[in-house]
Amino acid sequence: MELELTRPQLVRWRSAVFAIFFASGLSIATWASRVPAIKHTLGVDNIQIGLMLLGAGIASIVGLSLAPIVLARFGARSGMLTAMLVFAVGVAIIGMGTDIAESYVVVVGGLILFGLGNGALDVMMNIEGAAIEKQSDKTILPLFHAFFSFGTVVGAGIGALAAWWGVGVVVHCSIIAVAIVLMAFVTHAMVPAREITMDPDEGEKRHWRERLHTSLSAWREPRTYALGVIMLGMAFAEGGANDWLALGMVEGHDTTAAVGALGLAVFSVSMTVVRVFGGPLVDRFGRVATLRVLAGLATAGLLLFILAPNTPLVFIGAALWGAGVSLGFPLGMSAAADDPAKAAARVSAAATIGYISFLCGPPILGFVSEHIGLLNTLYILVALAIASGLASGAARPIAGSTVGAGHRAEHR
Structure with missing residues (x-):
């Protein structure tokens, strides 16, 4: 009941x-x-x-x-x-x-x-x-x-x-x-009580x-790995920014440490703002379309951050980068929990992929940067953001779930 x-x-x-x-x-x-x-x-x-x-x-x-x-x-x-x-x-x-x-x-x-x-x-x-x-x-x-x-x-x-x-x-x-x-x-x-909250x-x-x-059942489902690609790309890009964005501005764009810290602040504020206002966008356009657009923003922001010829454009790149990665983790979690009966196992699996990305991503970037330079290393994040966008179809709500499906038909 x-x-x-x-x-x-x-x-x-x-x-x-x-x-x-x-x-x-x-x-x-x-x-x-x-x-x-x-x-x-x-x-x-x-x-x-x-x-x-x-x-x-x-x-x-x-x-x-x-x-x-x-x-x-x-x-x-x-x-x-x-x-x-x-x-x-x-x-x-x-x-x-x-x-x-x-x-x-x-x-x-x-x-x-x-x-x-x-x-x-x-x-x-x-x-x-x-x-x-x-x-x-x-x-x-x-x-x-x-x-x-x-x-x-x-x-x-x-x-x-x-x-x-x-x-x-x-x-x-x-x-x-x-x-x-x-x-x-x-x-x-x-x-x-758990009956109301849909606890397993x-x-x-x-x-x-x-x-x-x-x-462990979720690890046998192909959708788990597709959602994992979304969360891997976005978590990797978010963790990479937290650890390397400021240093990338200092070493790659010859800014001061204070300006580098300000760049990280711009990234964080942009990400938080989109998280605050992202829910209505998802309800309007759906998870899949939103994730694809944000993956595009993350890709554009990273490329601008890497290639920008001046500091103002670097800041714009940081803002786009933050906006682009903002919803990958929460929407991946939301998609994993579409079926209440299997939500715990699927969210656990998805979160594990995200955590491993946060843990392993920054050290990997640091190791690679010793060989090719920090800004060049960020192209890894560009590739992962593109992969995340390509895998976004996996976040489409399953049958019987309406959250994240979008309601464009209501506005025709």
Whole structure:
């Protein structure tokens, strides 16, 4: 039997998921903003910092893989609460490991919890966002991802102020951890029961091998890999910008470091703006057409960024690049969740591809750039953006799903 939400219930549910996306972004920026202080206090080098990031990344992928099992066994309401508590504890341990224990091992332990909780939450909050889309019959996931971006902006700002005022890492991380715990319990109370939210339900308890078989089922579907191409191209291009755009302006276009940082800011603002306003565009023109246009914008922006003869055109290229990659990840997640019965496994698979792209993409670009130069290396992103556009047909809604189909016929 299909249960209907009242309007106030839907608003509370949607508000809770906005807050959860925000909390995830806040936690990530809290860690990232204090890396210099952590490095200084522990006396570690860049290689050790890289190993920290690797540990968190591997833990994230484990969390992504476990999320479908947690969803089926406990539901998103309890699963998201648990995941948020896990990464909140991880954030607190990062602070304590830095300023109290002054232990590299303790900080790595905190990062493992941080990555595990955030990875599991990534799947569950995207499935909740997709369920809200179906209840509303509107594309909302891009706006949810915009709130993740808002969380990173707020977290980075708080981190900058904490560093400026000389606030210790343990104090800063503990305050953020408490805030996340409070958000976890408040949002838990606002999320409806699993029957309404379209959570997968195991029914009778099954053997762990059966649950594992179900969670891995998406990897046997060709559509998963086609969606993976979309997310691979866009996640690679987004991660590449985060790590190499500013340096590309400095080394490739002879700008100052401040101008390079401003270029990255233009990219980030452009991406966030399109995420805020992207949902109505998708509802008007459909996922496939939107993704193809954005892939074209990303391609044009990258080429302009690489080839521009002056700084103003480089900034325009950065803005187009940011706009072009803005919706690849959220729309890929939305497409993966079209079928509620298989959403957990498919979103987990799609998110894993995206995470691996974020983890592996920037180091690969860095290695290649040592041989052919940074701007020339960005042609790899051009090729991936084109491939993403060519694979966009995979995001077409499946039979029975109307979210992301577009409504052009209504306007004739």
